[in-house]
Amino acid sequence: MQQIIPTSRVKKVIEVAFEEAKRMNNTYVGTEHLLLGLLIEGEGIAAHVLEDMGANLGKVRTELDSQLNNHGVDDEALPEQEKTTKTPLLDQFCRDLTELAQKNRLDPVIGREMEIERVVQILSRRTKNNPA
Secondary structure: OOOOOOOHHHHHHHHHHHHHHHHOOOOOOOHHHHHHHHHHHOOOHHHHHHHHOOOOHHHHHHHHHHHHHOOOOOHHHOOOOOOOOOOHHHHHHOOOHHHHHHOOOOOOOOOOHHHHHHHHHHHOOOOOOOOO
């Protein structure tokens, strides 16, 4: 297998992405930081394609800050009042479907009875593993 050697431009984008992650107080470097790295570095084909599509550093940074502050959840999906729970990470990265169903905020499921029945059957098993 041939080893891929990163170019100096790739290294620069990753370094900038790492700095952006630190600036945003994140403990990881994600795709959002790599996007910022591409835009800040600004020299490569990817940066030019992004600019041609209307992306600029200011707009992307503003949108990312907004999304990360809201944890990527729409305002109407947020609870009416912030409540402390025993599972803050679960609350941050998941949606409570039971709560949304009680508030009639889920889309109707039409014509999927067989699939729903199969999921219920699989998840209700006590002695068998769930299929992968």
